[in-house]
Amino acid sequence: MTGFQGGLSITIHELTLIFHGADVFDYGDAARLISLLHPGLSLVAGVMARTAAEESGLPVTYDGRRPSEILAEYPGDKAVLIHRAKTDASAHRFGSLIHSHLKDRGLILIDPGTCQILTWEPVDPSLSAWLSKKTGYTVKSGIHHERYPPDTRVIGGCLPGEPVFVNGIIIGYATSEEAVISFHDGTVQAISGIDLKDHGVEKLIRFGCPDISKAWCKSGNIRISRPMKGDRRIRKGHIVVIDHSAMACFGAFDPDTCGILTIGDDTTSICGHIGCFRGMPILGITDGDIDGIVPEGYAPGSVVLQAAWERDDELGIEIAGMVPDEPVVWDEWVEKIIQELGDRVKVVHREI
Structure with a gap:
């Protein structure tokens, strides 16, 4: 035919x-x-x-x-x-x-x-x-848009107030329809249409300045729908750490992975959302700096902790050092971490 x-x-x-x-x-x-x-x-x-x-x-x-x-x-x-x-x-x-x-x-x-x-x-x-x-x-x-220098990037179609992402990290908030940024001297600079978020820029730089011409950039929510909930995965296995790099989440879905330690508010919500349908629980380390870019959803066995007075960056790195190389029972390991941290954290979500 x-x-x-x-x-x-x-x-x-x-x-x-x-x-x-x-x-x-x-x-x-x-x-x-x-x-x-x-x-x-x-x-x-x-x-x-x-x-x-x-x-x-x-x-x-x-x-x-x-x-x-x-x-x-x-x-x-x-x-x-x-x-x-x-x-x-x-x-x-x-x-x-x-x-x-x-x-x-x-x-x-x-x-x-x-x-x-x-x-x-x-x-x-x-x-x-x-x-x-x-x-x-x-x-x-289709309209052909003006070409900018290699170190400059235009993120179009923004709505004022929306978060602006570079490689999955929120670096600021749009103030007009186009957010224009550039990379100079190892950092991000705002040209127009964006208010930079210092903590977000700091996180992006910590992972290394990307090639701005090839970086994944967007504005607005990543998804509007709540995730479907899948069956719980294995309860004993290895733990994967994802530090402020939520888009690496799919690489954690190996057959012997029993759970993911996620560091950062938005990283926790994104990884929780992605893992929900696959039945992959997370232990999220947050500090209350969440932007609500995806509807929350978590697989059974997930726990979200909020730091009482520390930043999630430092606390998360400390907990990452507690992740053993050998397989563990996920629920037992999570409870052990909560007990060791004591009043340094509070449980803000627990998915049964």
């Missing part, structure tokens, strides 16, 4: 859909588009998108690479990117950024949030016309 009429005609089942972001699953876009377009392959890019995709039960395959890296492997008429943007401006900004990494390849971006199909040349018009007919979305030319 062929799908396109005009200059090119290919088999529908040769089409690959690349889904980016959790919203395309939580709003039902992925289910609808897979049903309408019958792709031969559906790929998922993005950590939180992977969580939402697993919960959806749809026949999709996770690919840990960036959308542009995946798209580069396919001809322009064989792969389509799908992303739900918050605004029309953010849809164009996102597509323009992806297209800028594709060299001579064009881009077709389906944005269910604005009901548009945005195209960046060169693309096959018969494919975009067919997609428009199937989805009911309007085809528009």
